[in-house]
Amino acid sequence: MKAIEITQAGEMKMVVREMPQTGAEDILLKLSYVGLCGSDLSTYLGKNPLVQFPRIPGHEISAVIESVGAEVPATFQPGQQVTVVPYTNCGECSSCKQKRFNACRYNQTLGVQRDGAMAEYLAVPWQKVLADEQLSAVQLALVEPLTVGFHAVDNGKVTDSDTVVIFGCGMIGSGAIVRAHLRGAKVVAVDIDDSKLEVAKRLGADHVVNSKSQNLHEELQKMTGGHGPSVVVEAAGSPFTYQAAIEEVSFAGRVVCIGYAGSDISFATKLWVQKELEILGSRNANPSDFEAVIKYLKSGKLDENLLVSKIIAPEDVPAAVQDWSENHGKILKILVQF
Known part of the structure; x- marks a missing residue:
């Protein structure tokens, strides 16, 4: 599959990666849109100490379910539109024991401590997938950054x-x-x-x-x-x-x-x-924040065109990120359409 990879600080290119391996509790997603975040820009500039290269960026996700593992609940079906909670949590640290999973001591965020979603396909545990058929694909990509x-x-x-x-x-x-x-x-x-x-x-x-x-x-x-x-x-x-x-x-x-x-x-x-x-x-977001943003977007009160600065193709990402690094003041959100 095609993927965007930051190979080292200041260098980003299109690469070919193997298709993701999926387990019994995993969902295979076909990406629709992936947002570029300020953390992705920091990674590109070599300013994110949590990142090791090479790294596939991206954690603001809009996707369609391609297939589901044998132990995934029946509420998830191929063809559903979804977004993803891109953080992990261990369940055992002091934050997790207080149900503040967003601040897990051992959190790994997609595109930061582990490869992210800037690719054609992504496999994630079903527990991190949020399906919603009322929101558009663009709106789903805006959920995580708003949370x-x-x-x-x-x-x-x-x-x-x-x-x-x-x-x-x-x-x-x-x-x-x-x-x-x-x-x-x-x-x-x-x-x-x-x-x-x-x-x-x-x-x-x-x-x-x-x-x-x-x-x-x-x-x-x-x-x-x-x-x-x-x-x-x-x-x-x-x-x-x-x-x-x-x-x-x-x-x-x-x-x-x-x-x-x-x-x-x-x-x-x-x-x-x-x-x-x-x-x-304040770090990341909790499930209740995702629920609140989805409810807000369903209300129809937001014109998402206010927040989306541009939509680009994957092959245009390296040039767009380079330009963003030089002229970041005017940019709110760049979405990559797969």
Whole structure:
């Protein structure tokens, strides 16, 4: 079968791989669309320490069931449209014992610690497959990236009494904007790209701030009556936004961190104590987040064209990723159509 492989940092090409081997509890999938994620870009650039080369990227999946193993439940049948939960969990570590499977100590994500879905076929355990005939193939490919922002908002315990600031209006931040809006919160989106801020408005942001051209502190103070936002979601992975999150959040506020910064960051630690902040990490997503995103997409409230920057063929992936690495500011989601 054809597959896209990152052979080493800065090098990606089409290769031919053997068809996946399937066991009794496995489902063989024929891929429809696979999304390119920021983690795939980091892998391509050689910045992901969890990856060993060569690696097939891809964990944002839309597919059709090709065949099922002998012990797969009868609810799964060839021809069904599906998406996939791309993480593993051991069931025994401290996270798993608390049913926080998304933070499993030994997690292996498709396309990161193990080969991913950027190929014609993929075999996965049936327990990781979610079938849904109401969603389109494109919508199914958007489920997983939206779940990460949904999960962050859940971690932040956001309610309709909160003002939530979201730093970074990429795909992950977009999911956080949607979820916070659905919770009834006042949502403020912050980015340095006006086109992404326009999308943020259409996704439910009540206010937007371009932190490059506007005074972020002054704008947030005006919006919150001088208190600062009660919740900040950091989805940009920038030293500036990490520092701003601590500085701008209200006293007794919550900060939820999703983004990976490329370097260590210095904080005014007195603010943690004086404000009595809750500072939380947020990783991947749980089954409940997948259910929530699927329910949202079924509502018809999202025009997926807002989030899909382009759809490309597999043979165009190397050039597209190279271009993305040089001009990543305008891209929300690239889908590869198999």
